[in-house]
Amino acid sequence: MKQIGFYALVMGVMMLMVACSHDDDEPDTPTKTVLIYMSGRNDLAPEVELDLEEIKEGSKLIGENDQLLVFVRRNVEGEEPWLARVKDGELTDSLSLSDMGISSTDGLMRASDPVVMEGVMRYAFSHYPATNGNYGLSLWGHCLGWLFEKEVGETRRRAYGKDEGYVEPIDEGERWMNITTLANILKRMPHMKFILADCCCFMCLENLYELRDVCDYIIGSPAEIPGYGAPYDQIMSDMFSDDEAFYSNIIEKYYTSVWQGVPLSVVKTSEMQNLADATRLALQSVKAQMGEGYADMTGHIHYYYTQDKIKFEQAHCIFYDAGEFFLKHAPAEDYQLWRQAYDRAVVDRRMATRWEVDKPWYFIYTDFTVTEENYHGVSMFVPQNPSGGNNAKYNEEIKQMEWYQATN
Numbered sequence: 001m002k003q004i005g006f007y008a009l010v011m012g013v014m015m016l017m018v019a020c021s022h023d024d025d026e027p028d029t030p031t032k033t034v035l036i037y038m039s040g041r042n043d044l045a046p047e048v049e050l051d052l053e054e055i056k057e058g059s060k061l062i063g064e065n066d067q068l069l070v071f072v073r074r075n076v077e078g079e080e081p082w083l084a085r086v087k088d089g090e091l092t093d094s095l096s097l098s099d100m101g102i103s104s105t106d107g108l109m110r111a112s113d114p115v116v117m118e119g120v121m122r123y124a125f126s127h128y129p130a131t132n133g134n135y136g137l138s139l140w141g142h143c144l145g146w147l148f149e150k151e152v153g154e155t156r157r158r159a160y161g162k163d164e165g166y167v168e169p170i171d172e173g174e175r176w177m178n179i180t181t182l183a184n185i186l187k188r189m190p191h192m193k194f195i196l197a198d199c200c201c202f203m204c205l206e207n208l209y210e211l212r213d214v215c216d217y218i219i220g221s222p223a224e225i226p227g228y229g230a231p232y233d234q235i236m237s238d239m240f241s242d243d244e245a246f247y248s249n250i251i252e253k254y255y256t257s258v259w260q261g262v263p264l265s266v267v268k269t270s271e272m273q274n275l276a277d278a279t280r281l282a283l284q285s286v287k288a289q290m291g292e293g294y295a296d297m298t299g300h301i302h303y304y305y306t307q308d309k310i311k312f313e314q315a316h317c318i319f320y321d322a323g324e325f326f327l328k329h330a331p332a333e334d335y336q337l338w339r340q341a342y343d344r345a346v347v348d349r350r351m352a353t354r355w356e357v358d359k360p361w362y363f364i365y366t367d368f369t370v371t372e373e374n375y376h377g378v379s380m381f382v383p384q385n386p387s388g389g390n391n392a393k394y395n396e397e398i399k400q401m402e403w404y405q406a407t408n
Contacts, residue, residue: 032240033067033130035121036198036232039111039141039161045075047227051140058236059086066240067128071120073111073163081109083120085128095123111141112161112177118185125190135192136239137215140229143199145304145319145379146179146206148397159207160199179207180400186214194219194247196239198229201304203265204379205272205279205322209403212272217247217347219266222319222379223303224357231257248348261352263303263370265377271345276406278341279380282326283407285334294385295329301368303379318394323376342376349377 036055040048052072059068070091073081080096097109102119109116125135142162158176165175186192195211197203197220208218231253238249247266255264286295301321323342326335353370384392398404 029063029065030131030134031065031067031129032063032134032136033069033125033128034136034138034239035069035071035124036138036140037111037117037120038070038072039163041073041075041111041164042142042162044141044227047229048072048074050228051232054232055086055236056089056091057233060089061237062240067130068236068240069124069128071111071124073109075164081111081116081120083124108165110161110163110165110175112163112175114177114181114185117161117177117182118188121185121189130190133191133193135190136194136196137186137192138196138198138230138239139202140198142176143197143202144176145201145204146210146381146398146401146403147318147394148178148400160202179210183210183214186211189214191215193217194239196220196230196250198225200224201319201379203267203377204319204381205275206381206398206401206403208267208269208378209272209276209406210401212269215269217266217268219247219250219264221262221264221303221355222321222377223263223352223355225262225355226258226357230254245348251348251350255350255352258355260354262355263350263352263375263377265349266347267345267378268347271341273406275341275345276403278338279322280407282330282334282338285331286326286329289329289331295325295382297325297382299368300324300328301370301374302365305365318381319379320382321374321376322378322380324374325380325382327374342378346377349375351375351377 038048038051052070055070062068068086069083070086071081071083080098082094082096083100084091084094097104097116100119100123102116102123104110104113104116111117139160141160143160144158147158159179160182161177163175192215194217195215197218199220201222201224202220203218203222211218234253234257235250238246238253241249243249251264251266255262297317297320301324302317303319303321305317323339326338330338351370351372354365381394381398383395386392386395
């Protein structure tokens with residue numbers, strides 16, 4: 001009996017060794033995690049439910065090990081924001097902020113509250129971890145590029161995630177998140193493969209430089225986009241794809257889904273420092289030519305207009321096409337050097353000669369012409385003449401951005 005027991009023990013050890021060897025030869029499929037962060041308590045509220053349906057449909061196209069998460073802040077009185085996994089077309093494992101043990105700065109549970117965002121991301125990425133840095137993030141909501149705005153009682157900020165709180169009147173509860181704050185939050189998260197900016201005016205060089213260390217690629221538009229945004233039912237498989245050109249598939253499907261067109265670009269963040277260095281040199285040449293003057297931006301591509309004016313007013317145009325500025329105002333050889341750095345940073349783009357926005361396009365975006373030569377798909381702030389309108393205040397506020405420090 002002892003001899004039989006000995007042989008049984010030997011066989012058991014051998015089987016265990018074979019099993020371990022088999023596990024080593026065939027590792028588990030890498031896990032990927034994508035979080036869609038929806039800040040929807042604002043005038044985009046009607047689009048929340050429509051995009052949730054797209055997200056559910058898109059979830060049917062991803063792999064078994066893929067983890068698609070959605071954080072939702074809806075315009076529903078009394079409802080706490082919640083986080084859920086989306087799998088096979090259904091919402092599962094839904095948890096409110098309270099369930100996750102997340103508080104907010106003032107009890108209003110705004111999606112744009114840094115305490116809320118950081119808490120949600122920490123919970124999501126710790127409970128649904130990805131392997132090999134396979135994280136993705138979609139920022140859904142409003143954005144106004146890099147802009148700062150004077151705060152009212154610590155509640156009103158730009159540039160991402162406008163959330164109107166539960167305060168009446170609404171303006172008293174409105175709050176945005178500055179890009180510098182967003183960058184600080186994301187620096188404390190796992191490094192991501194990509195950020196999809198499903199919001200307006202995100203692809204400005206100021207934002208892209210601020211976020212250069214948090215992900216590999218940033219995908220979005222330099223301009224205003226339609227309220228319904230990205231077609232999640234079409235691009236979801238690409239958001240989880242191992243294809244090196246996954247971003248090209250995303251912007252192609254996004255571009256063709258918008259009837260009147262939308263300008264889009266993809267930036268490789270590891271090239272942003274080289275682009276900043278090239279921009280500094282090109283700006284030196286422009287300043288040497290202009291002296292103490294300011295560039296005449298009449299006829300330049302501008303991606304956002306801060307006033308509903310029929311007549312072009314330079315002071316109300318904040319986001320100008322970066323490449324066109326150097327094309328028109330820098331010496332040709334300096335533009336070519338800048339363009340080389342740009343081509344390494346902007347790895348893909350789609351051009352639109354007009355784009356679909358809620359504002360009357362024929363009033364606002366008809367004072368320039370978009371061509372293959374002058375379109376670059378990323379914007380940059382151009383200093384305003386202090387006597388040219390109240391938006392000259394941005395000459396000072398831009399100095400808060402790391403991009404300004406790197407290029408001046």
